Amino acid sequence: MPLAALLERRPAAAPAGLAVLVRAAGPALAARLARLPGIRLVEEEAAATVVVTDQPLAAGGPPAPMLPTLILAEGPAALAGLRAGAQAVLPPDAAPDQVAAGLAALGRGLAVLPPALLAGLAGREPSVPVEAGLTRREREVLDLLAAGASNKVIARRLGLSFHTAKAHVAAVLQKLGAGSRADAVARGRGPGWCCCEGRMIQVHHLNNSRSQRILWLLEELGLPYEVIRYERDPATMLAPPELKRIHPLGKSPVLVEDGEVLAESAAIAEYLLERHGAGRLAPAPGSPGYRRFRAWMHFAEGSAMTPLLVKLYLLRVGEAAAPVLARIDGNLAAMLDYLEAEVAREGWFAGPDFTAADVMMSFPLEAATQRGGLDESRPALFGLLRRLQSRPAYRRALERGGPYAYAT
Template identity: 45%
Template structure:
């Protein structure tokens, strides 16, 4: 039996969403962040040596890392649905955007979030460089979505599941004004209209306002 361990307001929302899109049977176990520091509770940290979300159990298997989990579930239980096969003309594009979030966007946002907690001056060198890098990454997403409905092309794929957290829930930790990115905002409305996304967010983070504008 597949069990998804979901930490509130975390990247594990990707896995809940994927299960809903693939219509997989799964057990959802929710964990709330500690009010004192917004970190995972001890029982979540005990699931995996890194103590970070997401984590799944599939029988005796314990698996972490959202990209690894997404690929595992698609290939093991999803029949390849929401992935793009190697013989498809958009395969390389899919691979790029699938890995773009954790490889660039999310890591830049996490770096900036950590820097801002130190309350650096606005002209602080690392802050300026990281803010510029984030603007560059968001500009790349904006440019892509001005041409296609979804990141890998006109069809929704796991590349979108990997990316949306950084454009939505991550803004609880690093507020962002997307008014300068109309294609991203239009994209988020397409995402919000998906029943699988709606079900996942209601199950995983019930009552949490979704940052889609």
Template identity: 60%
Template sequence: MTITVHHLNNSRSQRVLWLLEELELPYEIKHYQRDPKTMLAPPELKAIHPLGKSPVVTDGATVLAESGAIIEYLLDAYGEGLLRPAPGTPERLRFTYWLHFAEGSAMNPLLMKLVFNRIVTAPMPFFAKPIAKGIAKKVLTSFVDPNIQSQLDYMEAELTKSEWFAGKKFSAADIQMSFPLEAAAQRAGLDASRPKLMAFLKRIHSRQAYQRALQRGGPYDFARD
């Protein structure tokens, strides 16, 4: 069977390429580009999965979306015990927690920040703009930004316990956590004031498998620390 990654530029699917490189598995890439105006995935992706979003992986007759589910599938099918702590260990519990935290908690306020920032700068009738900007800024300052800062503080504290999110060893949980932290560094104030998180980004960006995934995946604006 041939693993195919339906890869959208500047998206979470970069993590899937990285995982496959870490596992040294053969795979193919089908590239898709965002609409330059809406920044949404093109309609061609709906031919692969009804929601038309990336990442999507096909492996023979298997079609699978959602980053966390894809990671678990690839580890179960091809991981041979790599990049995941042993079952029944405290590290395995931490692995599962962070694997789900990345999308279940970390990404929500980051997406809200992106949306409300666009409302602030979006063109609209002059009489509506002050109202829209006022509402957007209120939501950002009273809810979104405090939530992001709280989460970053929490993640910074967790990385004082161990070098990687699941423990002493690098795991696929770190791959999953890469995107929210890269996004936070680009648009949500993650900087040198949180040295553990910035050191984490430097470590992952220096990995050879990460660099190979960048070469295959194409331009990826979040690969900066």
């Protein structure tokens, strides 16, 4: 039976409960969980708090879900699931009250292991070794605390649920004997457990510019960052001279991390994916999909933006530019037809999934709606732009970056 049908059959008075995403080969597991009190089944990972699966998880195989995961397995499959990233294990025939209790514990950031499995773990190297009293995960949390990250940002950055991130923060404070987050950072720096001082990513952001994409990408990756805003001259629309103190060309975006200054949107995006992406928002390097992805990453600033910029300057010339404008409009129409056909294939630029290439291509599309002729007559392309602009991370980036004339 489809999950939607199971949801419709549940009592209307059921509590909101823990949001659970089911990953199973058939409907039996979803039907089993639907009968548990305090459990709410969802169909999208973005709406879930935890994941339940009866499918094998293997280190080196398909990636484990980013959310806290309960795997129903035993023996070698249970051990493999733990090594692949599951935080909870129960036998496939666990009683309903055991499953409900296990999910409640997992939602609070706790690990769940049946007693029979503990013996099998005795000879296993811990997946998160303890160093200087803090686990590796707790050291990562402490670094993010030093960067000023909230629990919500920590959860996004580390791929955790909000409750799991909160539990890690509480554990750090308890182990360090700290009374506050600032106190924990101060205590952590003493023995060298915290190494995040000076590492907060800075984005030198110009209003109504391509740097909006970098803020968006940082939000998609869940990275903490600081925005340093600059405003265009309202008469010339040029960046203020202060930007030249950061980079000789005085253009935006400019990203600074660990004292390194990076310019050029595509270069910054690739740097963030390589250093912080952990395989997210890009196909596997070396794959045919990755080569297509790289092509679109650079198409955005090369082939796509060139005619749009030329038209922007020609429009300021006046009637004398009319003959050249006609040719530019023809080039733009041909380019948009090409993009329409490419997006219509799989819904995104670099394949069946959203990637950083879609982030990079968003600015040419936004500019094309204002001076390139992009509208509903190209439904795949125009629809993609609307989907991109409705993403939660895109909206959060607007809040951080300030007014943006290209947003709808």
